[in-house]
Amino acid sequence: MPGSAPSLAEQAYASIRDRLVMLEIRPGEPINEDWLSNDLGVGRTPIREALKRLESERLVVAFPRRGTFATDVHISDLAHISEVRRTLEPVATAAAAERATDAERIALTALREDLATTGDPGDNAGLLRKDLGLHRAIYRCVHNPFLEDTLVRYDNLATRIWCVFVPRLSGMAGHVHEHVPLLSAIIDGDADTAAELTREHVAGFERAIRALI
Incomplete structure (x- = not known):
């Protein structure tokens, strides 16, 4: 709703997004959900919701049985x-x-x-x-x-x-x-x-x- 506080998933999304954009998470680097959860002070569910959104925006890519990675810059x-x-x-x-x-x-x-x-x-x-x-x-x-x-x-x-x-x-x-x-x-x-x-x-x-x- 307009003016409402951002959800934990939205907060996680904004923080991870900008780290990816600024290459603080390097292209091709694996995404460590546990580390992000501890660093951002949120549970793994908001992290996973954020990563799904970031995948749709071509900032991360998920591979079955391998994990999620920052996309390469081409x-x-x-x-x-x-x-x-x-x-x-x-x-x-x-x-x-x-x-x-x-x-x-x-x-x-x-x-x-x-x-x-x-x-x-x-x-x-x-x-x-x-x-x-x-x-x-x-x-x-x-x-x-x-x-x-x-x-x-x-x-x-x-x-x-x-x-x-x-x-x-x-x-x-x-x-x-x-x-x-x-x-x-x-x-x-x-x-x-x-x-x-x-x-x-x-x-x-x-x-x-x-x-x-």
Whole structure:
């Protein structure tokens, strides 16, 4: 229900998901349910419910009699992920510009101010976490739970690719700071500019990764 506290399974899902996205659980690594249960302070049932959901999102894969593993990151998936994002994200940011509530615009303004004063440009892990948070905040402003879930899912997969290549990547701070004008467009209700900036942002992500292949 809206406003209700997340269930134990939802809490476990969010925590395990972000560990997988940020590669804190490495691609191909086995998922130790007992360890996660102890680390998160929940029973094995919420862990198993979370893992079933994560399997549907292509973040883990289960094999009979072998167990559950973090999925590998395949660069061959980049084109497919980018195709989905190029199609949906401009639609989403345009909708966010039109539909965001006053409270959400205030929250986005705070995020924009925080981003504009981001400290260490060499903290790529911190920048990636900030990038995830910004995207998820924008997706919430679309007020379409089906589209939001899809966008989060593909942004998670894109971020895993970022994490693989980030040690070799320069200019990560610049990529994240591209959100400043995008946030401004959404805050100002400029749907056309928000959509165009999003198209450029997604294309820039794909170009940056392909330049390293």
